[in-house]
Amino acid sequence: MSTATIESRSPQDQSEVVVTAPASDRAAVAAAVARARAAQREWSRSALARADALTAAAAAVDAAKDQIVDLMIREVGKPLTESVGEHARSVRILRYQSQSALDPDGDTYPAAPPSDLRTLLLSRRRPRGVAGLITPWNFPFAIPLWKAAPALAYGNAVVLKPSSDALASALLLEEILNRHLPEGVFTVVPGGGETGQAIIEQADVVSFTGSTAVGLQVAAAATARGIASQAEMGGLNASIVLPDADVEAAAKVIAGAAMGYAGQKCTATGRVIVVGDAAPITDALAAAVEGLPLGDPAAADTVVGPVINPPARDEVLDAARAVATDGGRIVTGGTAIDGPGLFVTPTVVDGQSPDARLAQDEVFGPIVTVLRAETAEQAVQISNGVPFGLVTSVFTRDVDSALTVVDGLESGMIRVNMPTSGVDFHAPFGGEKQSSFGPREQGKAARELYTSTHTITIGPLGA
Ligand code: NAD
Numbered sequence: 001m002s003t004a005t006i007e008s009r010s011p012q013d014q015s016e017v018v019v020t021a022p023a024s025d026r027a028a029v030a031a032a033v034a035r036a037r038a039a040q041r042e043w044s045r046s047a048l049a050r051a052d053a054l055t056a057a058a059a060a061v062d063a064a065k066d067q068i069v070d071l072m073i074r075e076v077g078k079p080l081t082e083s084v085g086e087h088a089r090s091v092r093i094l095r096y097q098s099q100s101a102l103d104p105d106g107d108t109y110p111a112a113p114p115s116d117l118r119t120l121l122l123s124r125r126r127p128r129g130v131a132g133l134i135t136p137w138n139f140p141f142a143i144p145l146w147k148a149a150p151a152l153a154y155g156n157a158v159v160l161k162p163s164s165d166a167l168a169s170a171l172l173l174e175e176i177l178n179r180h181l182p183e184g185v186f187t188v189v190p191g192g193g194e195t196g197q198a199i200i201e202q203a204d205v206v207s208f209t210g211s212t213a214v215g216l217q218v219a220a221a222a223t224a225r226g227i228a229s230q231a232e233m234g235g236l237n238a239s240i241v242l243p244d245a246d247v248e249a250a251a252k253v254i255a256g257a258a259m260g261y262a263g264q265k266c267t268a269t270g271r272v273i274v275v276g277d278a279a280p281i282t283d284a285l286a287a288a289v290e291g292l293p294l295g296d297p298a299a300a301d302t303v304v305g306p307v308i309n310p311p312a313r314d315e316v317l318d319a320a321r322a323v324a325t326d327g328g329r330i331v332t333g334g335t336a337i338d339g340p341g342l343f344v345t346p347t348v349v350d351g352q353s354p355d356a357r358l359a360q361d362e363v364f365g366p367i368v369t370v371l372r373a374e375t376a377e378q379a380v381q382i383s384n385g386v387p388f389g390l391v392t393s394v395f396t397r398d399v400d401s402a403l404t405v406v407d408g409l410e411s412g413m414i415r416v417n418m419p420t421s422g423v424d425f426h427a428p429f430g431g432e433k434q435s436s437f438g439p440r441e442q443g444k445a446a447r448e449l450y451t452s453t454h455t456i457t458i459g460p461l462g463a
Contacts (some may be wrong), residue, residue: 006190008167011077011306012297013340018075019168024189029159029198032187036130036157039184044127044155047101054098054153056180061141062091064176068141068169075168076137077305077342079297082261090141093425097149100447111457120458125451127155128228132203134161134196134218136210137308138264140169146425147207148177148186150446157185159203161196163210165308197221205229207441207449209266212362212388212434219437230438230449232430234362235390236270237420238383240405242376243276245395250417251284254368257393257419259292259346262307263366266435267391267413267421271359272370273379282350282370286332289346294337306342307365313342316365319358320347328352328369354382362388376401380408389432391420412436 004023010016024032043050061068065087072083105126111119131151135143140162148158162170167190174188189195193214200206200221206229208218215231222229239254241247258269274281297305307313313336320334333347346366352359358369373379383392391413394405402416412431415422423429428440439448 004191006164006167006192008075008165009309010074011308011342012074014310014342015340016074018071019171021167021171021190023191024161024195024198025191026194026198029189029195030202032159032189033130033132033199033202035184036159036187039182040127040129040155040157043152043157043182043185047105047155050101050153050155051098053180053182054094054101054149057177058091058094058098060176060179061087061094061173064172068172071169071172072140073297076140076166076308077297078261079302079305080300083297086139086142089423089425090145093142093145093149096426097153097446100150100153100444101155103444103447106453111459115460118460121455122458123453123455125154125447125453128450128452129156129204130202131156131158131450132161132199132206133158134199134206134208134210135163135166135170137163137165138261138266140166141173142425143209144170144173146429146442146446147209151207151450152181152185154447154450156205156450158187159199160186160188161191161199162188164190164192201225203227205449208232215437216434228438228449228452230441231436232266232441233435233437234364234388235266235268235431235435236360236362236386236388237267237391237393237411238271238273239269239393239395239420240273240376240379240383241275241281242379242394242396242398242401242405244397244401246397247280247284250395251281251288253395253417253419255285255288255292256303257421258368259289259304259366260421262304262344263346263368264308264312264364265421267423269368269393269420270362271383272368273373273382274370275373275376275379278350278370278372282331282348285368285370286348289348290332292346294343294346304346304366307344308342310342312365313344315363316344316347316367319363319367320349322357323349323352326352326356326358328356328358331370333366354385360386376405377408380405384408384410387434390435391415391431393418393420412440
């Protein structure tokens with residue numbers, strides 16, 4: 001065990017330490033991986049036992065609702081309604097993936113002559129072994145679970161390294177799941193980047209979610225070892241507003257997608273691209289943003305809570321300060337709120353060009369920039385003109401216009417008249433370009449990462 005200590009503090013009050021734990025060094029990770037590898041052999045033997053254990057785990061997570069929701073609010077400042085939603089999604093992910101254990105585990109193929117019909121040619125899915133999961137802080141239960149649940153269902157063991165800012169949540173999850181899983185099958189190793197690297201060096205498959213800078217390193221390190229990996233990374237998601245859109249309705253939806261949970265979702269809206277006259281939507285957006293309840297995330301109506309840590313707050317404030325130098329103006333927001341919590345007023349920026357920093361780099365907080373386009377085609381070009389491609393939304397009343405825009409977008413996920421934020425746990429999730437590396441997550445798509453295949457030919461002897 002290393003001497004380094006991991007500490008998670010509440011964003012509502014930085015003097016409140018939620019949990020501390022020693023960081024797991026290389027040897028501690030090796031011990032966790034060895035335990036996982038030993039437990040995985042037995043775990044992989046019975047699909048029925050896995051389905052039963054994960055079903056029981058889902059019920060346990062369901063029953064722990066109050067504890068989970070309270071901790072999420074305290075540890076990461078997620079507003080109550082969203083914390084309740086994340087808890088419900090976590091239960092559904094576990095219920096859904098528990099049944100994946102019983103999915104067909106292969107295919108059969110016609111065999112070559114001469115004994116085509118008597119020869120059995122088949123491919124059979126098998127677990128990869130120990131899945132190393134590295135997760136961010138912003139969905140402290142749902143993201144670890146949408147990786148761990150399919151990994152476990154398909155017969156892998158899991159070693160999870162959560163973000164230090166969400167350590168208490170991960171430890172609670174470990175405690176709940178382990179009431180129903182065999183020892184060693186699911187282990188949390190606290191730590192920072194070095195612990196993450198130790199996992200990549202020792203696991204059989206790696207799934208990462210976090211920033212693009214780290215994700216690209218993770219994918220490169222896993223690839224250098226020849227193991228499968230997946231990295232879900234940053235986004236700079238656009239909402240395109242066409243001239244026929246319902247301005248008031250679109251502004252309300254975009255305000256929520258940009259500022260809900262203080263904009264700290266990979267699917268948050270960071271750019272609004274307006275085709276034609278931008279003034280009405282900019283004004284409506286500013287009004288909608290100013291109307292969002294900001295404050296204590298435990299309050300029932302709060303939409304905008306604190307940002308996660310002091311560097312995150314500085315990043316938003318620095319971006320707001322830089323707006324004037326990029327030819328833009330702050331329409332609303334851009335200030336810190338005094339007090340023990342890390343609150344920033346939701347910020348709408350106008351007048352920047354698509355190559356301004358704020359329109360090119362992800363700022364993980366409550367800030368959005370409104371850009372102008374002459375035509376729908378130009379809006380698509382601007383939307384695509386960033387290194388990311390996670391999700392884009394389009395606002396229009398015309399289905400032909402929607403389909404034309406959809407066709408041109410370089411995004412993994414596209415939503416029409418809907419917020420960029422929002423995740424369906426049973427549909428494929430992932431992006432293009434530097435937003436994602438490797439196969440998609442969630443639903444049946446998760447099988448691609450967490451299984452490999454044996455191709456088996458069984459012939460009649462001597463044929
Ligand atoms: P981060 O990249 O700082 O950290 C993510 C995880 O990687 C943490 O567990 C961290 O400890 C670990 N890590 C850091 N350095 C590492 C290294 N060198 N090797 C291995 N692991 C290392 O991200 P964050 O601040 O926790 O989360 C915010 C980011 O996550 C944003 O960029 C957001 O867009 C992204 N995100 C993406 C998705 C998605 O599905 N695409 C979902 C949520 C968040």
